[in-house]
Amino acid sequence: MSSLSANGSADEVDETGDGAATATDDAERVEDRYTFDDLSVVMGTYNEEEAIGTVLEDIDEVTGGKAEIVCVDGSSDRTPEIAREHGATVVEQEPQGYGVAVREAILTPDRSVVVTTDCDDTYPMEALPEFLAEINDGAEAMPVFNRLGNPGFAAVASLLMGERVHDTTTGMRAYRREVVEGIDWTENTGLSAELLIRPLMRGYDVRERPIHYAERLGETKLDPIGGGAAIAKSIVTVCLEEQLRRF
Numbered sequence: 001m002s003s004l005s006a007n008g009s010a011d012e013v014d015e016t017g018d019g020a021a022t023a024t025d026d027a028e029r030v031e032d033r034y035t036f037d038d039l040s041v042v043m044g045t046y047n048e049e050e051a052i053g054t055v056l057e058d059i060d061e062v063t064g065g066k067a068e069i070v071c072v073d074g075s076s077d078r079t080p081e082i083a084r085e086h087g088a089t090v091v092e093q094e095p096q097g098y099g100v101a102v103r104e105a106i107l108t109p110d111r112s113v114v115v116t117t118d119c120d121d122t123y124p125m126e127a128l129p130e131f132l133a134e135i136n137d138g139a140e141a142m143p144v145f146n147r148l149g150n151p152g153f154a155a156v157a158s159l160l161m162g163e164r165v166h167d168t169t170t171g172m173r174a175y176r177r178e179v180v181e182g183i184d185w186t187e188n189t190g191l192s193a194e195l196l197i198r199p200l201m202r203g204y205d206v207r208e209r210p211i212h213y214a215e216r217l218g219e220t221k222l223d224p225i226g227g228g229a230a231i232a233k234s235i236v237t238v239c240l241e242e243q244l245r246r247f
């Protein structure tokens with residue numbers, strides 16, 4: 001995809017069952033490459049005691065302990081204690097849905113690059129170096145859109161946006177902080193779709209990369225019917241809002 005606007009580029013990375021993204025604003029190109037010292041890995045955590053130790057250990061191992069980790073937690077189990085034992089910053093919050101937690105998680109740290117993920121061991125933390133490389137590449141190169149993977153809502157979103165994407169709902173993405181902070185977000189369950197669609201439709205460089213998606217540890221927090229309907233509604237609403245914004 002190559003729709004560009006004055007504000008530059010965002011990139012996104014994807015995967016094979018769920019996607020992953022990066023958002024970069026090349027209006028303000030960076031000379032130095034970002035490193036793991038510039039990276040915050042953030043997530044909502046809601047009764048994930050089965051998975052959180054593994055997830056946080058993987059992040060530490062892959063980034064040499066350099067990435068900052070932020071968990072916005074609504075748990076009644078031992079999740080927050082385990083997170084603190086692993087050195088993560090824990091923000092306590094009543095459980096109010098995925099997007100409310102992830103919004104807080106994105107806005108809590110102030111490092112230049114933020115990666116969102118789930119705390120259920122579904123996403124491969126080994127992909128973090130590649131995500132960071134894409135952010136660095138996107139900050140330095142011409143905006144490009146690479147398409148890989150193939151999810152469900154993507155077809156509808158692609159039609160509405162006029163740009164083909166393959167996964168609108170992935171929880172694993174990398175963004176340039178100034179991009180996510182420069183846009184008003186409104187969705188909750190559909191936040192992942194919104195965080196893809198708005199930057200893409202504003203001309204940011206969004207890239208998809210294939211990653212492996214593992215079976216979840218612990219129980220889902222998403223109601224498949226209600227959650228699916230909420231995501232579909234978010235996709236349609238956000239796409240229409242962004243189309244109207246162009247006029």
Ligand SMILES: Nc1nc2c(ncn2[C@@H]2O[C@H](COP(=O)(O)OP(=O)(O)OP(=O)(O)O)[C@@H](O)[C@H]2O)c(=O)[nH]1
Pocket residue numbers: 043044045046047048072073074075093094095096097098101117118119120122171216219220221222
């Ligand atoms: N703090 C907080 N975290 C939440 C809430 N809802 C979901 N999460 C977390 O957000 C992430 C995504 O939730 P999941 O249950 O994995 O949803 P999903 O990825 O759509 O579905 P599955 O992985 O298939 O179960 C997980 O780390 C959850 O613990 C919430 O209300 N509050």
Ligand SMILES: [Mg+2]
Pocket residue numbers: 118120122171216
């Ligand atoms: Mg999940």
